[in-house]
Amino acid sequence: MIFRKATFSDVESILKLINEYAQQGLMLARSRNTLYEGLREFVLAEEDGKVVGVAALHLVWDELAEIRALAVHPSKIKTGIGRTIVEKLTEEAKELGVKTLFALTYQPGFFRKLGFKEVEKDSVPQKMWKECINCPKFPNCDEIAMVKEL
Template sequence: MGATFRKATIPDVEAIYQLLNYYAEKGLLLPRSKLSLYENLHAMTVIEDEGEIVGLGALHILWEDMAEIRSLAIHPKAVNQGLGKQLVVHLIAESAKLGLEKVIALTYQVPFFEKLGFEIVQKESLPHKVWKDCMNCSKFPVCDETAMVYMNQVLQPSA
């Protein structure tokens, strides 16, 4: 498979929307509006294979030391090929380049993220700014996702 990873562009929005809503209808991801996709497009990375979007994920910066991996989805025809793992590793590397110490995920896919080095944390331990998007969620305030954290090995500038 000749999949390539690249930043999402405006023409990708319809395919992103369809893929995210496919999983949202199954209760595996939270739905995203097209407006939300356009507003956050700069944070998204897509996996393209033969001109088709077969995966996507976003690195959403939350604060000076933290980002969230969100909207992680692999097209059903491309699952079990390691693309999800590669994409998370790609997004973690992006976060490290930005100098972020932590990457969080709010997920239903706990074993997947554990294999990649994420650890379960209490949701209450995360800063309130993490929850700003939750106010518009249909599951608020009874969120059933698991909070997980990955700690980057960020090199601090020497004094």
């Protein structure tokens, strides 16, 4: 298993992985456009030349960043890939000086295992919500806000 930054040649594999889960309502869909624009944010897991896990670190505001677009291939779930990717993004966040890392998720159990704590949506910095306006679910967000202080 290789963990590495994404490159242009990974875009179609990342889209497929994310959007298959999005069709099941498990995460938000991504467009090719947003993926290209945010490609530098992605770390992925590759096995035998195939992308089997992805997630991105998105900088939001001063010392504030989000873990987003986290997906592990169904055949590889619960084998530690999600944890390793989030740990790598957390290291990257620390190097950048991020103090607060958050995720909006339907999988609070996974993030709890990685040291995130559930918080009331009202208690998190407003800047965290600045991109929600582009979400198809806005303003009826049903995701859970999880925060980790670094």
